[in-house]
Amino acid sequence: MAEEFIAAIDLGGTNLKIALLDLKFRVRHKEVLNTAGFTGRESLISAIVNSVTGILKENKLNKSSLLGVGLGLPGPIDYKKGIVHFFPNIPGWKHVRLKAVLQKRLKLPVFIDNDAKVMCLAEYRLGAAAGSKNALCVTLGTGVGGGIIIDGSLYRGSSNAAGEIGHMPINEKGPRCNCGGYGCLESYVGNKRILEEARKSFGSGITLEKLSFQAKKRDRKAKRFWARVAQRLSVALTAATNLLNPDCIVIGGGVAEAGKILFDNVKKEIASRAMKVQARQVKVLKAKLGADAGLIGAAILVKENFKR
Amino acid sequence: MAEEFIAAIDLGGTNLKIALLDLKFRVRHKEVLNTAGFTGRESLISAIVNSVTGILKENKLNKSSLLGVGLGLPGPIDYKKGIVHFFPNIPGWKHVRLKAVLQKRLKLPVFIDNDAKVMCLAEYRLGAAAGSKNALCVTLGTGVGGGIIIDGSLYRGSSNAAGEIGHMPINEKGPRCNCGGYGCLESYVGNKRILEEARKSFGSGITLEKLSFQAKKRDRKAKRFWARVAQRLSVALTAATNLLNPDCIVIGGGVAEAGKILFDNVKKEIASRAMKVQARQVKVLKAKLGADAGLIGAAILVKENFKR
Numbered sequence: 022m023a024e025e026f027i028a029a030i031d032l033g034g035t036n037l038k039i040a041l042l043d044l045k046f047r048v049r050h051k052e053v054l055n056t057a058g059f060t061g062r063e064s065l066i067s068a069i070v071n072s073v074t075g076i077l078k079e080n081k082l083n084k085s086s087l088l089g090v091g092l093g094l095p096g097p098i099d100y101k102k103g104i105v106h107f108f109p110n111i112p113g114w115k116h117v118r119l120k121a122v123l124q125k126r127l128k129l130p131v132f133i134d135n136d137a138k139v140m141c142l143a144e145y146r147l148g149a150a151a152g153s154k155n156a157l158c159v160t161l162g163t164g165v166g167g168g169i170i171i172d173g174s175l176y177r178g179s180s181n182a183a184g185e186i187g188h189m190p191i192n193e194k195g196p197r198c199n200c201g202g203y204g205c206l207e208s209y210v211g212n213k214r215i216l217e218e219a220r221k222s223f224g225s226g227i228t229l230e231k232l233s234f235q236a237k238k239r240d241r242k243a244k245r246f247w248a249r250v251a252q253r254l255s256v257a258l259t260a261a262t263n264l265l266n267p268d269c270i271v272i273g274g275g276v277a278e279a280g281k282i283l284f285d286n287v288k289k290e291i292a293s294r295a296m297k298v299q300a301r302q303v304k305v306l307k308a309k310l311g312a313d314a315g316l317i318g319a320a321i322l323v324k325e326n327f328k329r
Numbered sequence: 330m331a332e333e334f335i336a337a338i339d340l341g342g343t344n345l346k347i348a349l350l351d352l353k354f355r356v357r358h359k360e361v362l363n364t365a366g367f368t369g370r371e372s373l374i375s376a377i378v379n380s381v382t383g384i385l386k387e388n389k390l391n392k393s394s395l396l397g398v399g400l401g402l403p404g405p406i407d408y409k410k411g412i413v414h415f416f417p418n419i420p421g422w423k424h425v426r427l428k429a430v431l432q433k434r435l436k437l438p439v440f441i442d443n444d445a446k447v448m449c450l451a452e453y454r455l456g457a458a459a460g461s462k463n464a465l466c467v468t469l470g471t472g473v474g475g476g477i478i479i480d481g482s483l484y485r486g487s488s489n490a491a492g493e494i495g496h497m498p499i500n501e502k503g504p505r506c507n508c509g510g511y512g513c514l515e516s517y518v519g520n521k522r523i524l525e526e527a528r529k530s531f532g533s534g535i536t537l538e539k540l541s542f543q544a545k546k547r548d549r550k551a552k553r554f555w556a557r558v559a560q561r562l563s564v565a566l567t568a569a570t571n572l573l574n575p576d577c578i579v580i581g582g583g584v585a586e587a588g589k590i591l592f593d594n595v596k597k598e599i600a601s602r603a604m605k606v607q608a609r610q611v612k613v614l615k616a617k618l619g620a621d622a623g624l625i626g627a628a629i630l631v632k633e634n635f636k637r
Contacts, residue, residue: 097606106606155487169572171479178574179463182606189568190602191501193561202567202602253501259510260497260568264477266486294498294510298405298414298490 023086027323028073028129030092031136031315032056034110034163037065039072040313041080042320044088046147048313050080062113070126089130089327090123091319093139095164099181100134100322109199110163132322136160138184139318140308141168142175144271146321148309153268157261158308159186161254161276165207169265187211191256206257210250212275219246229276236282247279251286258287258305259294266299273308280307331394335631336381336437338400339444339623340364342418342471345373347380348621349388350628352396354455356621358388370421378434397438397635398431399627401447403472407489408442408630417507418471440630444468446492447626448616449476450483452579454629456617461576465569466616467494469562469584473515477573495519499564514565518558520583527554537584544590555587559594566595566613567602574607581616588615 024043031038033056040051054072059065073090077083096108103120123131141150141158150156156170165187169176176183187207188200195204208214212229219227222242235243258270270291277283288305295303310317332351339346341364348359362380367373381398385391404416411428431439449458449466458464464478473495477484484491495515496508503512516522520537527535530550543551566578578599585591596613603611618625 153487167572171484176479178607178610179461179576180574180606180610182604182610183572183574185571185574185604185607188571188604190564191498193499193564200604202571202604204564256498256501256512257568260565261572263493263496263510264475264491264569264572266488266491266493268487296490296493296496296508296510298488299486299493302486302488302490 025088026082026086027088027320028076028090029316029319029323030069030072030090031319032069032092032094033136033315034095037068037072038316039076040316041076041082042316044324046317046320048316050076051313051316052076056111062117065111066119066122066126069123073127073129084127084129087129089132089323090127091139091321091323092119092123092131092133093136093315093319093322094119094133095136097182098133098135098138100132100138100177101181103131103133105133130323130327132326134319134322135166136315137166138168138175138177139322140166140273140310140314141170141184141271141318142321142325143310143314143318144273144308145170145175147317148314149271149306150269155265155267156269156271157186157258157265157267158271158273159258160274160308161210161212161272162274163212165211166274186257186261189257189260191253191260206254209253210276215250215276222246229279233279233282236279244282247282248286250276250279251283252290255287255290255294259291262291262295262299262303267303269304269306271306271308273310273314277307333396334390334394335396335628336384336398337624337627337631338377338380338398339627340377340400340402341444341623342403345376345380346624347384348624349384349390350624352632354625354628356624358384359621359624360384364419370425373419374427374430374434377431381435381437392435392437395437397440397631398435399447399629399631400427400431400439400441401444401623401627401630402427402441403444405490406441406443406446408440408446408485409489411439411441413441438631438635440634442627442630443474444623445474446476446483446485447630448474448581448618448622449478449492449579449626450629450633451618451622451626452581452616453478453483455625456622457579457614458577463573463575464577464579465494465566465573465575466579466581467566468582468616469518469520469580470582471520473519474582494565494569497565497568499561499568514562517561518584523558523584530554537587541587541590544587552590555590556594558584558587559591560598563595563598563602567599570599570603570607570611575611577612577614579614579616581618581622585615
């Protein structure tokens with residue numbers, strides 16, 4: 022029997038990544054396109070379709086070699102019905118039956134889910150959360166996303182919207198958030214917000230990479246800055262820890278690259294803020310799968326939902 | 330075959346309730362003792378043992394009529410190992426193997442769990458949360474406790490400590506809580522704290538019952554007071570709603586008796602603060618089983634864990 026593959030797509034506000042993975046979730050071929058290159062919904066859907074047929078052609082495979090196509094998408098998704106509710110950072114998407122559209126055009130089984138959820142799935146099956154029973158995964162980027170593993174399965178909630186750790190309020194009178202709420206974690210530690218704050222203290226030339234570098238060089242002001250980010254993040258993580266009593270919290274995404282300074286502070290804060298039993302149980306871990314986590318998770322989504 | 334019963338005990342800081350329930354969880358006989366009457370751990374354990382043998386005698390039953398004994402207890406419990414970690418409001422209990430001690434003295438199967446957890450179980454099986462798939466139960470009393478139903482089962486977390494909604498922080502720089510954290514919900518809406526605040530505005534003669542009555546009579550100051558309590562409660566409930574995407578939130582305990590004014594405000598706040606998909610899904614409900622919820626839940630605990 023010929024080897025089987027899964028096509029995985031990780032759509033972000035910046036990049037559209039497409040990869041072929043084998044059934045052990047090893048990335049065998051990968052391409053990265055620029056999301057901004059596609060104007061409008063139809064053009065992006067065609068790009069997805071073409072990228073799948075293109076990557077098959079390049080690898081001299083035909084559709085029968087594919088188990089299916091999995092997509093991790095940057096917004097709230099009804100994974101069961103295969104509907105994109107909307108994308109906060111890509112205009113033109115509202116209540117799109119993407120699964121049905123792609124299945125019709127690709128003539129392959131398609132599975133779609135939120136990007137933070139598939140990353141959580143990947144970290145749980147093959148990454149930092151492997152072996153845990155209950156886990157919380159957080160992705161720190163422009164948005165702050167999350168996924169919850171309960172008793173060994175991705176927990177989706179009653180309308181497939183669970184895991185929104187970025188929208189746990191950390192101050193009752195905090196600033197208004199894009200989601201409509203007040204004082205949400207994301208409005209304090211989302212990429213853009215951190216950068217804005219950094220510019221106030223470090224000037225307009227600062228980047229988060231520079232700030233991490235300076236903190237590693239033991240610059241006191243930079244260390245204080247990351248300690249403040251960690252503190253705010255830890256308020257929501259403490260709430261989730263006391264509520265869910267997980268084995269681990271896995272933190273990934275761009276901001277997690279701040280590294281040791283961020284993680285040391287988050288660990289310290291949770292140890293001092295969370296309830297003793299919960300604090301003793303929970304490990305704070307860096308995501309393991311890096312930039313491929315979304316692709317791996319999208320492939321896992323296919324394998325776990327595919328029925329022959 | 331003779332009818333079978335379960336003995337259930339609901340231990341609180343104030344009362345020790347003991348009841349006989351049938352296997353349909355109807356309370357057939359109930360007694361209430363004063364917890365403060367028992368000085369020290371040994372005396373309380375003896376009171377529990379005597380109350381079980383006493384209630385059997387009064388009902389002309391012997392031990393073979395009992396499926397087992399269930400206890401809802403006011404503190405963190407390892408229900409699997411049957412250990413009381415401690416009771417925040419009853420001194421002298423630390424790491425007590427209560428299940429083993431009672432089983433030895435009663436020669437009956439004994440099951441113990443946290444009081445908010447067993448109340449949650451009761452509201453899920455027979456009360457306001459019946460028919461839900463995912464639910465959050467909150468008990469508002471001296472402490473603020475909680476329980477989570479996930480996919481139809483009580484979710485316990487990795488060290489049986491999940492559900493502590495009272496210790497979700499609602500302000501990063503809030504007051505120090507008994508648990509060691511900062512800005513926990515309980516430190517804003519626990520019974521004692523609400524009463525303290527009420528005394529500042531309404532004088533030392535005020536009680537929470539009077540305040541509810543005044544709010545029902547449309548006293549503006551009293552209405553504002555409850556709106557404030559509801560707002561703080563709703564910050565934590567919004568966090569839990571966005572994270573867990575439940576079908577319902579069931580609120581019980583003494584403070585819930587404030588009634589419509591509290592529930593109307595909580596519903597309004599969650600509708601405006603939580604994410605749209607989650608807010609549309611979640612119903613905010615008053616607990617149905619009232620003062621017997623703890624006893625019913627303790628009996629359910631026995632039936633669900635008993636193996637013939």
